[in-house]
Amino acid sequence: MPEQGPRGPVERMEHHQVAIYLVAMAVGGLLGWLAPDAGPALEHAVNPVLGALLFVTFLQVPAAELVRSLRDGRFLTAALVVNFVVVPSVVAAMFAFLPSDQAVRVGVLLVLLCPCVDYVIVFSGLAGGSSRRLLAATPLLLVAQMLLLPGFLYLFMGSGLAGTVDAGPFVEAFAVLIVIPLALAWALQAWAARRPAGQRVSAAATTTMVPLMAATLVTVVASQVPQLGDSLPDVAAVIPFYAAFLVVMAFAGKAVARLFRLGVPAGRAIVFTGATRNSLVVLPLALALPDSLAVAAVVVVTQTLVEVLGMVVYVRVVPRLVPAGKPAVHEPAVP
Numbered sequence: 001m002p003e004q005g006p007r008g009p010v011e012r013m014e015h016h017q018v019a020i021y022l023v024a025m026a027v028g029g030l031l032g033w034l035a036p037d038a039g040p041a042l043e044h045a046v047n048p049v050l051g052a053l054l055f056v057t058f059l060q061v062p063a064a065e066l067v068r069s070l071r072d073g074r075f076l077t078a079a080l081v082v083n084f085v086v087v088p089s090v091v092a093a094m095f096a097f098l099p100s101d102q103a104v105r106v107g108v109l110l111v112l113l114c115p116c117v118d119y120v121i122v123f124s125g126l127a128g129g130s131s132r133r134l135l136a137a138t139p140l141l142l143v144a145q146m147l148l149l150p151g152f153l154y155l156f157m158g159s160g161l162a163g164t165v166d167a168g169p170f171v172e173a174f175a176v177l178i179v180i181p182l183a184l185a186w187a188l189q190a191w192a193a194r195r196p197a198g199q200r201v202s203a204a205a206t207t208t209m210v211p212l213m214a215a216t217l218v219t220v221v222a223s224q225v226p227q228l229g230d231s232l233p234d235v236a237a238v239i240p241f242y243a244a245f246l247v248v249m250a251f252a253g254k255a256v257a258r259l260f261r262l263g264v265p266a267g268r269a270i271v272f273t274g275a276t277r278n279s280l281v282v283l284p285l286a287l288a289l290p291d292s293l294a295v296a297a298v299v300v301v302t303q304t305l306v307e308v309l310g311m312v313v314y315v316r317v318v319p320r321l322v323p324a325g326k327p328a329v330h331e332p333a334v335p
Helices: 009-015 017-034 036-059 063-069 073-095 102-112 120-126 131-157 168-194 196-206 209-227 232-259 264-275 279-287 295-321
Strands: none
Touching (some): 009 017, 009 209, 017 036, 017 209, 017 295, 036 131, 036 168, 036 196, 036 209, 073 232, 102 131, 102 295, 131 168, 131 264, 168 196, 168 279, 209 295, 232 264, 264 295, 279 295
16 A cells, blocks of 8 residues: 655655745745845855755765766767757747847856756656766766857857856866765765765765755845846846747757657656756856846846746656656666
């Protein structure tokens, strides 16, 4: 007989995590509105909180599994295709319909052309996507966007803007959000394999996933709401484009997964990596733009808010879009 419901507090949090995340966003919005002066301090807390979240995420995927996933060339190729062929094509199709304001267009390009490398792993995992494959693809996706973003900006906006993109924030994000959490997670895994105390610490750490995700959402939203200022018309203008992007990429990601004949977990992961964008990493790029393009940062922040709401929907919809039990595709074995 199946259990009637979650018993312990951790199970209850996991069972109600979608509602918890929505409440966290509301709390963050309220905090940002009531205490706008706290925005700069909270902004500095985003990377540490996100790094802690990714540490716990990495901890749940054994190092050996992650190394083996790097050999899954079919999935890695599909991830590159959906992010750097399909996504730019979708952005190009909507580009002519964007508001004519240059700052708005720059903000949209910055955020939509860069695939997410952080909480996509969490949301994909909630929907039954392959976390270990996304983890393996993370360094490749981050390096690829560092190299390709200036070229994409040149193609869309001309030579005047390509030189404004600095690799510094990408390098910092790679170290703080990927290298350090991954090294700490592997160290704890090694300790847990040898000592009971390590096992207890590891088990305790894995129970913090939902609280850390909620803390990340509160921190991000509260730190960025004060920046909206008087830019609400610009924000309202880009929201439909971000929503349309999420809808289109759900089906585009499914098509790419079928093209590469990926199984259900890998296919769901492809849908998520194609839809989620790297707003937390590109935000420093937007903030570093000249004052004449200051609205770009607001446009990037708006994408974060729309995407988190979209991910709540994705967690429910993607398992239906890429359902289990259909033998239409083959799940390649990871060597």
